[in-house]
Amino acid sequence: MRGSVAVSNTNTNTNTNTNTNTNTDTDKNKKPRKARTWKTIAKDWDLYFMLVPGLIFLLLLKYSPMYGLVIAFQDFSIFKGIGDSPWVGMKHFEKLFINDQFLSVLSNTIIISLYKLVVLFPAPIIVAILLNEIRKMAFKRIIQSVIYLPHFISWVIISGLFLNLLSLNDGIVNTLIERLGGERIAFFMDQSVFRSLLVATEGWKEIGWGTIIYLAAITGIDPELYEAAKIDGANRLRQMLHITLPGIFSTIVLMFILRLGNMLEAGTEQILVMYNPVVYDVSDVIGTYVYRVGIGASDYSFSTAVGMFESVVAFVLVISGNALCKKFLGRSIW
Known part of the structure; x- marks a missing residue:
């Protein structure tokens, strides 16, 4: 019985140590991944910089005009504008x-x-x-x-x-x-x-x-x-x-x-x-x-x-x- 308890305690300690080590390794791996990501961006900064005009184009000419969809829920008047036009729901x-x-x-x-x-x-x-x-x-x-x-x-x-x-x-x-x-x-x-x-x-x-x-x-x-x-x-x-x-x-x-x-x-x-x-x-x-x-x-x-x-x-x-x-x-x- 004492031998069984000793073995059990040994296994428990081993599992605990293993889980602790695994968690520690996982925590250690998270930081390097982020570091690698920023390192990759820094390395290819010119390629990412080329994305900027396209992103600006999308934001200004594709996504920003979507705000105008709110007039579908208003009785829109060009004289009052979006802010002052009354809301009418559906x-x-x-x-x-x-x-x-x-x-x-x-x-x-x-x-x-x-x-x-x-x-x-x-x-x-x-x-x-x-x-x-x-x-x-x-x-x-x-x-x-x-x-x-x-x-x-x-x-x-x-x-x-x-x-x-x-x-x-x-x-x-x-x-x-x-x-x-x-x-x-x-x-x-x-x-x-x-x-x-x-x-x-x-x-x-x-x-x-x-x-x-x-x-x-x-x-x-x-x-x-x-x-x-x-x-x-x-x-x-x-x-x-x-x-x-x-x-x-x-x-x-x-x-x-x-x-x-x-x-x-x-x-x-x-x-x-x-x-x-x-x-x-x-x-x-x-x-x-x-x-x-x-x-x-x-x-x-x-x-x-x-x-x-x-x-x-x-x-x-x-x-x-x-x-x-x-x-x-x-x-x-x-």
Whole structure:
């Protein structure tokens, strides 16, 4: 019994000493870590200094304006300012959800965004894969330049360009349709075709630019995989399906999640310069509605509430899209 007690006491003392030493070592390791962190910052001070302009830009132009969101909860007056304008709580949000016009605008936004997502999201992927299959570099560069250039043209110029091309009376497209035995189409005035016109013009402008990301991802695929596939007898199509697509799948998921965050944007700048009162019923989206209400009617509080609603929905879509991609596809941003 005495031997057992002695052994027990010895073990207890040993454990106590061990725990004490462990805690002491942990406490000792904390200080060196902090020291190493500051040492690393001091060593690369020039790199951290380069972050300062970017941080200032974010604080001044991205985060500071967020203070203005408070006017969504006020009856804001430009003469009284934010400080003296009366608080009204959720009044403008209640007005938002019972407003029939806004419900129509929200419906248009979702329809146009889904239309663009279904048609335009896969297009740059397909174009990038096809461009990657071109073996003559001179021809490949010419095509790349041609499809990239429209991205640098403003929507105002593009709107005027297509307005002339698709003019009802003397447009080239309508003239060709009439000579082929068809009837002229008022593309900018016909509600049944205006959404398709929006998708087509955005595709013409942005598909080439979108291919850059996927082409960059394709260049990161190991060429030995293609060589091995050729030895196994895989043709070009099978190489694209079993090597190229899986190789850029992470990039596709990333771009899809980011695209979801812009679902309620729906191409505001494009629509603003291309639509007219005749097609308001099918083309008025949240962005154009905010512009007309906020700038045209000077209802700043209500337009801010609409903008905040759009931002919250975009945030939820990004979080949800990331979670779903992580669960079902095994890929995500974080």
